[in-house]
Each structure stands twice: as C-alpha cells, then as structure tokens.
Amino acid sequence: MNPWSAAKSWLGEMVNASRSSELVDVHAHFLTDEYVAAAITSGIEHPDGMPLWPSWSIDKQLAVMHDNRIRHAVLSLSSPGVSFAGQADAPALARHVNDFAAKTVAGHPERFSFFASLPLPDVDAAIVEAARVIDSHAAAGVILMSNHSGQYLGDAALDPLWECLNQRRSIVFVHPTSPPDADAVSLGRPRPMIEFMFETTRTITDLIFAGVIDRYPDIRFLIPHCGAALPLFAARIEQFRSVWPAPNGDPPGPLRTEDQLRRFWFDLAGYPMPTQAAVLRDVVGSERILYGSDFCWTPEFGVGKQIAALDADPSTDWRRVTSENARRALPQVGGQPQT
Template structure:
C-alpha cells in the first residue's frame, strides 16, 4: 500500500548571499551551532524522495535577516524572498514558501509582507520568537499583526536565541533547550498581551510541538487572572464608563487554536504531550532540514511511521497531511 506523502511546513534553505551577509555581520556560529549548513534544490528533492515528502514549505531559519541595520535587512529579506519564490514558482507541486520579514523594523516588515504575499505569491510569512529582544507581543508590532490578521495570513514562528543567550545556554547549542523555551515564552507573550484574542484571523504555526508550551499551559493559566487583574487595575477607565470587554477564552483554548509542527523528536513523548494538551487537529509535519542533517531527518520520519497510529485506520502521515492541506488552502479576502 502506498504511503501518504508528507507536507513539510518546517523546511529551510540558505543561499550563498545570505550566509555571506550573516558572516559579514560576525555570525559564524549561528545560535551556538558549529557553522552554517549547505543546501540546494537537488539535495532538498533527494531528501523528499527518500523520506516520502510530497511538498516542503521553505523558509529562512534563525538568525533571520536583520543583523542590526534596517536598510540592509530590507535588502536581504527581498533577496532571500525572491530566491524562495523562484524555487516555488519553478516547482509549485513540490515547494511552498514562507517569506522572511526584516523585524524589528515594522515599516519594512509591512512593506515586505505586502510584496511577498501579493507579488511573489508566498504562502505566508516567517518571524522569529524574538527580534533583538522584542517578543511578539511587543506593542510596536501591533500594525503588522493587524495587517496580517486582515489578510488571514499564515505566520510561521521559528525559535531563535533569547536575550543573554550566552549566559543561559551554558555554552551549549541553543536549539537544544533555548529554542524550546523561547517558543513557549513568545506564545505566552502573544496570549498575555492579548494579541491572540485581538487577531483571530492569523494562522500561527509554532514549531517543535510548541516547545515547552504543552507542559506550561496550565501554569500560565494559573497566573493569567492575576496578570490580567493587574493590567486592568493599572488601566485608566474610559470617560463615562461603557460596556465591559468580554473575557478572553482560557489559555488552553487559545493555544488550541494555533498550529504546531512536529519537527525534532516527535515520538515517543513530544507529540503525545502536545495531543494531550491541545489535540492533534492542527498538528503538522516538519523536518527542520537543512539545519537537521539528512540522516537525522530520515530517522525522525521512521519514528513517525513506526509510532502507534492516531486513530484506527489512520496514520500520522494521513493526519498531518490532511491538516496541512486545510491550513494551506487559499483564502479569499
């Protein structure tokens, strides 16, 4: 019996120009890793054939495109987005593309999002869990979320090193632990700042099964009323009163509306924890290639295929691919 082709929403590319720009900015060991990976369309397709991946949505990973200068970041975002869109256009049956944004430059990000989505045909946009220490609930990002909400856009949230990473990572590669904590940190910031409730049209994707989020959701909910009460107490009432704002849904309910990929080590513990917390109706497949080496990706796929099925007569391939088709289906405005 033929196996269902996976839809990979967490696949990365690099270009020579991108790596050169990063190295010129002093980034020789991104996020504490030994160096930069290589990538080509041919190697990507070889992985896809060997792993049974029908389609891969390409994006640029951490550390993103902003190395300290807004103008340079805008130019680099346009460069990598034009490249990614070209790969997608040449093989639309095999590739999708999430466009890079030059955050924390919000004006530049708005312009690049419009260009990428309207002119390049990107499937969505990619952001990092924090941009130079600004997490995604930062008020400065509000215009971007409003526009992406209006568009019903997909926003792929990739983890990156937290502020003071050298102090907390203890000299170890940050993808091992810090990426997983930073995903939970930015998700909680989106929740507690009200971004998730205000912008229900955005289709957020969190990576690596939400990182530590499934284990922390109940603890966040424990503190949420206290934090919201403090915020209300600090707010200045509107003149003449007025209707009160209805309470936002609970933490687990809001997090359950997000999408999650299974990049990393999905079985035997990651996906079951995610499913117990938020369900699997928005679970997606992710390889994390090219930052995860080919043999490790193939071993991960073997673990997915060997795992106990999510339901009788179904497979994790069936489930995640069905979910991905639902997520990626075009929306009209």
C-alpha cells in the same frame, strides 16, 4: 476467501495505503550563499552556537523529499533571520531571500511554497515587505523569529503588522532564535538544544498575555517543535493569566490558555517521539498538528530517523493525519485555509 478474511485483507490494504501517504513539510529551511556571506561578515560564523553553517541546494532538498515520501515543502529562512543586518540593510537582505524563495517556488510549483522573512524590528519596513511578498509573490505566509533584537511578539509596537497580516489571513510561522544575552544563559552549548524551546514558549506566552490571538483571529499561527514547553506549562501559564490584567487594564480575556493553544497550528519538527507528540495531542488534539522536517538544519539521517519513528507509532497514522491537516491549513496543497 471467506468474508471475514476478505474484510481483514481489505482493512490491511487500507492501513498500508494510509501509512504510505506522502507528507507535507511545513518546516523546511533554505539558505543562499549571499545570505550566509552576509551573516559571516556580521560576525555570525557559528549561528546560534552551532559549529558551522549547513549546506543547502534545491537538489539536496528534492532528494530528501524523494527519500522520505514528502510531496510538498514550505521553505523558510531559519534563525538568525535577517535582523542582524541592521535597520539599513535588513530590508534588502529580506528581499533577497524572499525573491530567491519565490523563484524556487516558480520553478517547482508542485513541490514548494514559502514563508517570507521580514526585516523586524522595523515595523514599517516589515509591513511593506509582507504586502509585497504575499500580494505579488504568492507567499504562503511569513516567518517571524521569537524575538527581533530583543523585541518579543507581544510588543504593542507590532500591532500594525498584525493588522496587515490579519487582513490577509496570513500564516505566521513563529521560529525560535537565540535570546538576548544568549551567551550568559546557554552555558556554551548550542542554543537550539534548550534555549530555542524556552524562546518559543516565552514568545507565544507573550502573544497570549498581550491578547494578540483574540484581537487578530484571522492570523494562523504555526508553532514548531510540538509547541516546545507550552503543552507542559499550559496549566501553569493559565494560573497566572487568569488573574493577570489585560494590557489596557481590563480583566483577563475569557479564553483559557488551553483554549487559545487549540487555535494554533503545530509541527512535529525535532524529536517528537515518544513523548512530545503524545503530550501535544493530549492537550490540543490532533486536528492542528502538521509535519515538519527542519531540514537543512536537521541533517538527512536525522530527517529519516524522525520519520521512521513517526511511521512506527502504533497509536496514530501521522502521515495521514498531518497530510489531511495540511490540506486545511495550506491552500497550496489543495485545501482551504481554516481559522
């Protein structure tokens, strides 16, 4: 074999090896029978306007991971979270799902980590639970809904929680849920289709305008679904932010909206190809983009279809890029956290 042929062969092997990288899934959801029963008892038979609750088991999760070459998954409880249980019962429900997740991780430490659920809008109870699961149960971070009983994440009442999470350099996975008065705006359609995208955009914009990103720089915020509409609306949001006073009346902070977005982490859950992933990459770069399946709310065939589209993208080796990023974002997969 001549040197040029040998070089091409070596390059081809390197490309194939790169694209065979095992994924780290930061957006994988679990359910328990007790949790679903509590939700149905509260009247949530069609969560977020969906026709039914999906089923989940550890065996199903591991099978999806095996079939799609996913090495590690960070489990979390999706919408509607635990707030529906009310202030009296939400803390116990949060403890239940978090203890279940911690037990699952303990049984499969190489395969799973978890983001803990918090019983907001009760800030005091949320702080107690955050400290418990991060300090004693090794939670990788917490998952917060885009709003909790109408309270969005820029609300000043949440400042003590942000202080708690900032001290622990926690990941905060911001997951969309139904907006207040969802029936009036969803027009009878499932809210994950459109309303979830607006919810993510709304609550992250609220965080930016409230100055949370500047005041708590050691929190690592993770935004799903390619940032929803944020990459598209960044310039429009900045147009208003640049003239909008800070909550204390001071002039707007110096960091432009796009600069603040580059401090977030993002996942590729949903249908990122061919448009959303490219737009997100153009706006924030590829250094903070992670992989997410959204299983079990995305069924097995949907997970496979999404990964096939990512693997077929000639412009980016998403397996390599997202896996390398995960090593920096998540200590559990062998890297060090980056602010």
